[in-house]
Amino acid sequence: MRLRTALCLSLAALATLAQGAPPDLLVPPAEALRTPGGVTYRVIQAGRGGTSPGPRDFVRAHLTGWGPDGATFIHTRSLDEAPYLSLERLMPGLRESLQAMVPGEQRRIWVPEALAFAGAKGRPAGTVVMDLELLDSVPDPSQAPPDVAAPPPDATTLRSGLAFRVLKPGSGTAHPARPSWISVHYSGWTTDGKLFDSSLKKGTSVPLQVKGTIEGWIEGLPLMVVGERRRFWIPEKLAYRGASGMPQGMLVFDVELMGIAPN
Template identity: 30%
Template sequence: MKTKTLCLAALTFNLITFQIMSQTKDFTTTPTGLKYIIHVKGKGVQPKPGERVSVNYVGKLINDTVFDSSYKRGQPFTFTLGQGQVIKGWDEGISLLSEGDSATFIIPPDLGYGQQNMGSIPPNSTLNFAVKLVKIFPEIKVEPYNTGGKDTITTPTGLKVIIVSEKNKNGDRPPKGATVKVHYTGYFEDGKIFDSSVKRGEPISFPVGKGMVIKGWDEGISMLKAGDKARLLIPYRLAYGDAGRSPVIPAKANLIFDVELIDFVPEVKPPAFNTKGKDTLSTPTGLKYIIVDKGKEGSVKAETGKTVSVHYTGFFENGDVFDSSVQRGQPLSFQLGKGMVIKGWDEGVSLMKTGDKFRLLIPYQLAYGEQGYPGVIPPKSNLIFDVELMDVK
């Protein structure tokens, strides 16, 4: 019943979009160039910058191709308004709505992804969104840690750490590769908050020391024990560097983080699939794959546009693990064939059915290319993935 309801809701959104797109004269145009129309009025209030909002949406190109939809994932998208966590057209457009409103946005390229190629979204694309502002979450007030009278530790790299409180002075620190769970609030030097897991009510988890976060975090978190609270004063060289991270982090920005290491789980290296005696198959693109195990009869085929859920472990050619959903205990979901993952994944997973286990041997041209992925994947790295297709929706 829930699935049918979601489908009907998405269909209603699509129909509304079709009807409205032919009536652009009814749209309101803002000074930035955003066009919007509210077609169903809710009864709630407007969100304020800094508040978390939950939004259902269908995104289309001007040729009517759907490139993304929260309905396909079965849950609305939640983000903090006015913090640069979404494209400019969304930050502006959602701020014009009230809770319960349904609207259509026509977002010009400079308020969208500009000249960037974002998967199935070509450069300089005008984007059409049918959106519904489902819920506004009141802003959670965050107070900076009180560091008065606390010692500042300076490391050889230039990182400064202030231990604010210790839960267990004799506790262990997370070893390299341990999955840590952390609450944090990030500040600029002027005291302005730019990001906070506390406000979202959701701590983040990542393998420490693996380059999955900025260098100052990898170093700083590894110095803490479970339960510790600390302030990290991170020079820009250990943060987002000379370039920053547009549009949120300016160039050469020194950052301050109040962090709490909630817990950590030591790394358990997932066993590699046993491929002994299995044939290695090749595709015209250069992808190689090994069918390790087949799913049950009647399994569902992964198809372009469907949302797939996979468990995976990624290995370098020397056998070292660089990433694993198995270690995190949480499969990865993404829309297949839409450029949301590396090319070798889009191609390889499309060959699978639910329950299948494949090894994908991906040449660097179908992975992260000549440049690699800074801090994690070296340039021109051929990668190996053991993948299990869990679900297709």
């Protein structure tokens, strides 16, 4: 059941720190604009360019929201990292607003009740105000990438048979080592396009030790820096080696390195 109020993560859990309500909470400024769907907004900071999210994408964004009484109902900046959220599961006004943004953009939006919580029990009634910052977006992992069957010509293939392609450059300079503890987001498919696991659907990244993963990850993760996203094609001998109950054959993973724990 799709909930209009679902933000993938518990709003109560995210609203751990009360944030001072903005001075224009009740009355949008004169320069505010209006979306076709009826959301009032103003751009706080222009984005750095790039592609706006598609209707089924997962977005990584920071959200802070207030009800008409000024009470904070969501504040993701209290978390260690911005969560990934499925656009399909967001309330209509938030979904429309994020789809109109580009990475790096920040907006303040005034969402009328019909496009917000629509009278849902335990949620703010009336117009809600939210500050949004769109950091990134990725396609719905339920839809396998078009090159899942085999590495494309522009992929790099190592002597081991591991192939990869950089999907997004990182901003860091340090690389994890075999003993390193890291946090990653990932999605994994078999070569026939079946998704067998994805951290995106959970919203939060996964902590792991590099040396405790499959051989293809042990070889590939140390090539990455924080913020980087790569697609790996991992031969069966570097994956689960035909183990019962595990995905079989060559596997394809999209991996984003979110952080490296200090030694």
